[in-house]
Amino acid sequence: MKVRHTVRAVLLDDGHLVFLRRGWPGGSPYCTTxxxxxxxxxxxxxxxxxxxxxxxxxxxxxxATEFLTLTEPGEKVTVxxxxxxxxxxxxxxxxxxxxxxxxxxxxxxxxxxxxxxxxAVAALELQPPELADxxxxxxxxxxxxxxxxR
Numbered sequence: 586m587k588v589r590h591t592v593r594a595v596l597l598d599d600g601h602l603v604f605l606r607r608g609w610p611g612g613s614p615y616c617t618t619x620x621x622x623x624x625x626x627x628x629x630x631x632x633x634x635x636x637x638x639x640x641x642x643x644x645x646x647x648x649a650t651e652f653l654t655l656t657e658p659g660e661k662v663t664v665x666x667x668x669x670x671x672x673x674x675x676x677x678x679x680x681x682x683x684x685x686x687x688x689x690x691x692x693x694x695x696x697x698x699x700x701x702x703x704x705a706v707a708a709l710e711l712q713p714p715e716l717a718d719x720x721x722x723x724x725x726x727x728x729x730x731x732x733x734x735r
Contacts, residue, residue: 586661586662586663587661587662587663588662588663588664588665589622589623589662589663589664589665590622590623590630590664590665590666590667591620591621591622591623591664591665591666591667592620592621592623592630592631592633592634592637592666592667592669593617593618593619593620593634593666593667593668593669593716594618594619594620594634594637594638594646594649594668594669594670594671595618595652595668595669595670595671595716595720596618596619596638596644596646596671596672596673597670597671597672597673597701597727598672598673598676598698600700600701600728601698601699601700601701602698602699602700602701602705602706602720602724603619603642603644603673603696603697603698604616604617604618604619604696604697604699604709604711605617605618605619605641605642605694605695605696605697606693606694606695606696606697607692607693607694608692608693608694609692609693610692612692613710614710615709615710615711615712616697616709616710616711616712617711617712618668618716619637619638619641619642619696620634620637620638620641621633621637621640621641624636630651630667630669631649631669634646634649634667634669634671635649638671639680639681639682640681640682640683641681641683641694642676642678642681642696643676643677643678643679643680643681644673644674644675644676644677644680645673645674645675645676646671646672646673646674647671647672647673647674648671648672649669649670649671650669650670650671651667651668651669652668652669652670652719653668653715653716653719654666654667654668655668655713655715655716666713668716670727676696701724701725701727701728702724702725702728703720703721703722703724703725705724706720706721706724707721
C-alpha cells in the first residue's frame with residue numbers, strides 16, 4: 586500500500602481564519618485549507634507547508650503547530666493529511682505561483698477570511714467535515730491566545 590502525505594494550513598490573520606474557496610463550473614463551491622502534497626524535495630512537513638502557503642496565497646507564516654492528523658485509506662493509496670495552525674505574517678498575491686495557477690483542471694480558488702468563531706466556521710462548506718467539526722469545537726479557544734491547541 587502506498588502512503589501519500591499532505592500538509593494543510595489553518596491560517597490565523599488578525600482575528601480571522603483564512604481558507605481557500607474552491608469551485609468548478611457546474612459544481613458547488615466549498616472551502617478548504619491551503620496546502621497540498623509533500624514533495625520528495627521538501628526537507629520536512631513544515632517546509633512543505635511553507636511552500637504550499639506561498640504557492641497558493643503568496644503568504645509567509647510564523648510558527649506552524651500540527652494539531653490534527655486525518656488518514657484516508659484507499660484501495661491503492663492511503664492519504665495522511667497533517668493539519669497545522671499558523672499565523673500569517675504577510676501576504677502578497679503577486680508571489681503566488683505553482684502548477685495550480687496554470688492548470689484549468691484545478692478550478693477556481695481564492696482566499697477567504699472568516700471570523701474566528703464556531704458560528705462562522707459552521708456557516709462555511711468547509712471540507713473535510715472532520716476538520717470543520719474540530720474547528721467548531723476549538724476555534725474560540727484559539728482566539729484566546731496562548732491556550733493549547735490540543
